[in-house]
Amino acid sequence: MDAALPHSHSGASEHAHRASFVRTYIFSTDHKMIAKQFMVTALVFLFIGGAFALFIRWQLAYPGTGIPLIGHLLPDTWVNPDGAIIPAFYTQLLTMHGTIMIFAVIIPLLVGMIGNFCIPLMIGADDMAFPTINMISFWMFPVAGAIMMAGFWVEGGTAAAGWTGYPPLSAIASTGQTLWIVGLFIVGFSSILGGLNYITTILNMRAPGMTFFRMPMTVWAVFITAIIIIIGTPVLAAALSMLFMDNFVHTSFFTPAHLVVPAKDMHLTAGGGQPLLWQHLFWFYSHPAVYIMILPGMGVVSDVLATFSRKPLFGYKAMIFAILAISFLGIIVWGHHMFQSGMNPMLGTTFMVATMVIAVPSAIKTFNWLGTMWRGQLDFTTPMLNATAFVSMFVIGGLSGIFMASTPVDVYIHDTYFIVGHIHYVLFGGSLFAIFAGLTYWWPKMTGKMMSETLGKWHFWVTFISFNGTFFPMHILGVGGMMRRIYDPTVYDFLKPFQPMNEFITINAMILGFAQFILVAALIHSIRKGKPAKRNPWRANSLEWEAPSPPPHGNFDHPLQVYRGPYEFSSPESVRDFLPQTTPPEDVKRHMAEHLERLKTAEAPQSDSTH
Amino acid sequence: MLTWLPENISTFGNGVDHLFSLIYYITLAIFVLVNAVYVVFIIRYRRRRKSDKAFHYHGNNTLELAWTALPFALFAFLAFYSDGIWRDIKYSTHAPNPDYIVEVMGQTYMWHVRYPGSDGVLGHRDPALVAATNPFGIDPADPNGTDDYVAINQMHFPINKNVLVRLSSMDVIHSFFVPNLRIKQDAVPGQWVDVWFNGRKTGEYEIACAELCGSGHYLMRGVMTFQGQTDFDAWIDQQYLNAANAAAQKTAQALPASAPSPTTPSHP
Numbered sequence: 086m087d088a089a090l091p092h093s094h095s096g097a098s099e100h101a102h103r104a105s106f107v108r109t110y111i112f113s114t115d116h117k118m119i120a121k122q123f124m125v126t127a128l129v130f131l132f133i134g135g136a137f138a139l140f141i142r143w144q145l146a147y148p149g150t151g152i153p154l155i156g157h158l159l160p161d162t163w164v165n166p167d168g169a170i171i172p173a174f175y176t177q178l179l180t181m182h183g184t185i186m187i188f189a190v191i192i193p194l195l196v197g198m199i200g201n202f203c204i205p206l207m208i209g210a211d212d213m214a215f216p217t218i219n220m221i222s223f224w225m226f227p228v229a230g231a232i233m234m235a236g237f238w239v240e241g242g243t244a245a246a247g248w249t250g251y252p253p254l255s256a257i258a259s260t261g262q263t264l265w266i267v268g269l270f271i272v273g274f275s276s277i278l279g280g281l282n283y284i285t286t287i288l289n290m291r292a293p294g295m296t297f298f299r300m301p302m303t304v305w306a307v308f309i310t311a312i313i314i315i316i317g318t319p320v321l322a323a324a325l326s327m328l329f330m331d332n333f334v335h336t337s338f339f340t341p342a343h344l345v346v347p348a349k350d351m352h353l354t355a356g357g358g359q360p361l362l363w364q365h366l367f368w369f370y371s372h373p374a375v376y377i378m379i380l381p382g383m384g385v386v387s388d389v390l391a392t393f394s395r396k397p398l399f400g401y402k403a404m405i406f407a408i409l410a411i412s413f414l415g416i417i418v419w420g421h422h423m424f425q426s427g428m429n430p431m432l433g434t435t436f437m438v439a440t441m442v443i444a445v446p447s448a449i450k451t452f453n454w455l456g457t458m459w460r461g462q463l464d465f466t467t468p469m470l471n472a473t474a475f476v477s478m479f480v481i482g483g484l485s486g487i488f489m490a491s492t493p494v495d496v497y498i499h500d501t502y503f504i505v506g507h508i509h510y511v512l513f514g515g516s517l518f519a520i521f522a523g524l525t526y527w528w529p530k531m532t533g534k535m536m537s538e539t540l541g542k543w544h545f546w547v548t549f550i551s552f553n554g555t556f557f558p559m560h561i562l563g564v565g566g567m568m569r570r571i572y573d574p575t576v577y578d579f580l581k582p583f584q585p586m587n588e589f590i591t592i593n594a595m596i597l598g599f600a601q602f603i604l605v606a607a608l609i610h611s612i613r614k615g616k617p618a619k620r621n622p623w624r625a626n627s628l629e630w631e632a633p634s635p636p637p638h639g640n641f642d643h644p645l646q647v648y649r650g651p652y653e654f655s656s657p658e659s660v661r662d663f664l665p666q667t668t669p670p671e672d673v674k675r676h677m678a679e680h681l682e683r684l685k686t687a688e689a690p691q692s693d694s695t696h
Numbered sequence: 697m698l699t700w701l702p703e704n705i706s707t708f709g710n711g712v713d714h715l716f717s718l719i720y721y722i723t724l725a726i727f728v729l730v731n732a733v734y735v736v737f738i739i740r741y742r743r744r745r746k747s748d749k750a751f752h753y754h755g756n757n758t759l760e761l762a763w764t765a766l767p768f769a770l771f772a773f774l775a776f777y778s779d780g781i782w783r784d785i786k787y788s789t790h791a792p793n794p795d796y797i798v799e800v801m802g803q804t805y806m807w808h809v810r811y812p813g814s815d816g817v818l819g820h821r822d823p824a825l826v827a828a829t830n831p832f833g834i835d836p837a838d839p840n841g842t843d844d845y846v847a848i849n850q851m852h853f854p855i856n857k858n859v860l861v862r863l864s865s866m867d868v869i870h871s872f873f874v875p876n877l878r879i880k881q882d883a884v885p886g887q888w889v890d891v892w893f894n895g896r897k898t899g900e901y902e903i904a905c906a907e908l909c910g911s912g913h914y915l916m917r918g919v920m921t922f923q924g925q926t927d928f929d930a931w932i933d934q935q936y937l938n939a940a941n942a943a944a945q946k947t948a949q950a951l952p953a954s955a956p957s958p959t960t961p962s963h964p
Binding site: 175564 | 720741754782902
């Protein structure tokens, strides 16, 4: 392994076989390299999806005004002669922004990157159960991303039916929509392969002594997420296949009889389909997908908060049961996306009750995080800052969800910017801050280099402030009634007073977007000039910190035996304020006895007892 | 925050707004409380000396129970309270007897509105007859339908009357959104959904489409005018007269006269 890494000890051991460049960096089966591949690919997509968002924001703040600097460089199928985005391109942008951010950024980063990197290391395995499937699972993702992006260069442009792709709009669409369907299908396949691998690995490859209730929350969260993926994604695949057939051979799964589309000079006489069927199938996957995008983040944040509070995670088992409850309830609340869809309003009542109930385990988690910090010794490193922000932002995202859960209030705020504000508090304020926390927390282990705390903190603060400046006012726009996905709010008299707020949001969004270059700078700076990372730079307990930084192919250089849970921080039995899962109890006792002995002989008690 | 809500003019809108503000104040209180505790923790328990150990504590089941039961009670109450208002708005069994029934058909990017003719009866419609020139599929063989009045993006109603809108779409999904009435309902092709409301204040109110229906989604703007009964009666009589005149003119003209195409998007 690591033919190109300077620290490799390739001569020392026969096991350290030299792999080719292609096997090491491109078609690698090493879970850590695959995690890095997910990271790099998804970060590229983060910037693409972010750029789309900024185009959208520009148009909303300054409708019909040319995009500065680059407006004139864009093709005339995207912009008008003034360099302003045209409506057709606007709908493509909003569709692809949502699709890319969800399927090519958040899920790959949380499940692909963190899942891949953490599972084997945290349970003490040398790799995934199926390394080759893992490799295939990764390689489907850039292929799918490229197929979806290719839509921008085909006749009629890319998909323009929103990331939710509601038929009939998506069933009578152009080639770009088909590419979107195919891309999503492949990315779903990639998820399923990943999920199977995670479940198998966690069930079978835990180190001796690593019982289920000694697993860190990140592993628990990814484990349950993988189960949701296995349950939900095939349903999405089925729905996508039907939509594909509707587009190609007019099978009418989702289109009723006598669909007349004057705009396209189309009259479909064959029918029998139901537009609502798609919504049920789509949300049966995509609502659990919201939890696919938040549960691993909750796991990461639990680990980071405990480590930097130097305290055991408050209510470890309650946290696990809360995740289980969320994942179960998450599967039966999909109808809350459809309160105004024409679905039987009695179902609205049912789904409202389930949705209100799912707020309970979310509240439990929040209180337990607060409990974890209570009487802790908080170290505000970059990962801790991001994790702290996660909790606070998740509270806002969770509370704004109550408004939508209440069916009568949803009548008004459904499909308004209130929803846009809510989803971004959950997916950016929640998932993305958790990703930043996880990335900066495990970065030393991934690369063997420390990251600059200065750059990390700059990135955090600028992101945190401009994030709130961008997304909080969207709730107010929603209360004002501004609809989602409209190209020009000034068409409506009742929305005209909100234009200054739209400008304010756009300015903040620009800062938010460009602030992400600080993160890139921090990562590059760390790789080139970062201090070498020790094995356990954060003085944490879980198994990944037993491995060298970065871990070689095969991960651990000594056999592991697990004796306790991952959160034994500040234990009175231990001399130090952390207690690794692998330290044998007799060693802990001996260290303590020696420590007390030293104190006695020294007579004057030393305050610094760590070594 | 809630001052940004547009003026409510519908009967059930008060219930919606009341619930909105109730949830707003409850969530605001929770937000302030949780974040106040959070900020206190962040300041108070920040590490001061490197050697200090934190409090070794794994959790407390009584607390877990308390913060499971309390949110559960709160959210169960909210669900129960919400459901009463929800039934009044959306359950067809709870809708009052309508004084006026009209049909609304969404099309990219406009709203077609059909009023019954002076006979007060909406004529028979046949889905097979739906076309760009006949968005409702009005059956020409049914005399009840020949006098129906069809408008685009304009709706007029008298105040303090129960109005029932039968809603559908001929192409893609739209969503019928009248912010001032606190009503929103998707218009789904192949399906008719009833929406009722009762407006209590005269004036012109905007109708919007809330579901992405294509690149002209933002242009799907209509206007709903609430008038006093006499003004409304005068308005509808005028429309019947205009329609009758137009029909007479059409028959008077030679046969090959082409029908005006309503397919071009109308700009407000």
